[in-house]
Amino acid sequence: MVGLIVYIEQACRNIRYRCKGRFFKLYLQLHGCKVGKGLKCMGFPKMRAVPKKNIVIGNNVTLGRHVVFEIGSEGKLTLGNNVLLADNILLSTISEIKIDDWAAIAENVSVRGSFHEMKKDKPYRLQGNVSEPIVLGEDTGIGAGCVVLMGVTVPKGVFIGSNSTVVKNIELVPYGIYGGTPLKLLKMRD
Template sequence: MTDAPSEKEKMLRSELYDPRDRQLVRERRQARLLFEALNASRDNETKKRRQLLKELIPQGGDSVWMQPPFYCDYGSNITLDENVFFNFNCVILDVAEVRIGARTLFGPAAQVYTATHPMDAQERASGLELGFPITIGEDVWIGGGAIICPGVTIGDRSVIGAGSVVTKDVPADVFAAGNPCKVVRERAAGAR
């Protein structure tokens, strides 16, 4: 007989889970303490910021360039390739895995939401939640104020217009914008 999966295991498998679980509450609190320290740090405290980012985002925090404030749920569910940039006031709700490719840029107040709630009101009233992974490719630019919704994949080299709400996958090499976000045009190599 096998043990029942933990709430964290269910969360990471995109199953309904209880966010009030002790382990999850403890891990979210640890992330909050780290990003609060990061957000309170001074601009000239680069070593302190680098150490806090490495603790908060163990899988890529060593090369991320971030303008605080920054907010996330866990940090440990975020994987960053090299030289990812976050401008001021970005949010990642990482109850599921978030993978971000190298040299991807986030404008101010960009938000990445893996977290969601059941559509059925009775099920939602139970307090259970779920999340779906998000993948953002290499050399992507997410414009300021854009929202990336649960389960979305954005292809390499694409640009997401400011204020867009991305509810569906976006292919590589396009400019997409709007609410809901739609492909506006393909981007030619080297296009500005």
């Protein structure tokens, strides 16, 4: 009997996530964005800017609670097929963030493709922004609490351990497992 109750509860939860996904898909499509089949949203993602045909979401993507998209009008976000974004994720850029098929991002992760200029002649908040694309390759994993900064390309199969900071001047090897700040190769995937 307990097994039946658990099954019914999981089925109801799955229906609820798919319904939220359909509403979010409709919202994006009304703004000219492309969204594949099977989008699941555990909560409604927050949009810090109105999308303008600049978001592409593949099939069977799952978005957790408190996911924030901060994609500027000139920016672009691409989520491949079977991408998983857990809870409390920020994706922010004025250029491009591309997350390939089967990539997963754990909770409390910040992916920032842009930042303020840092010139000394005026306050930084009055300066423009600089931005570089971020690419997370196929079958990559970003651990809980990580920060991924502009200009980073994470190759296929790489896993980044929890609470790590990924900056562009680190060359990552495909299928490597990395961790720490500064980021270091811990071992290779078997």
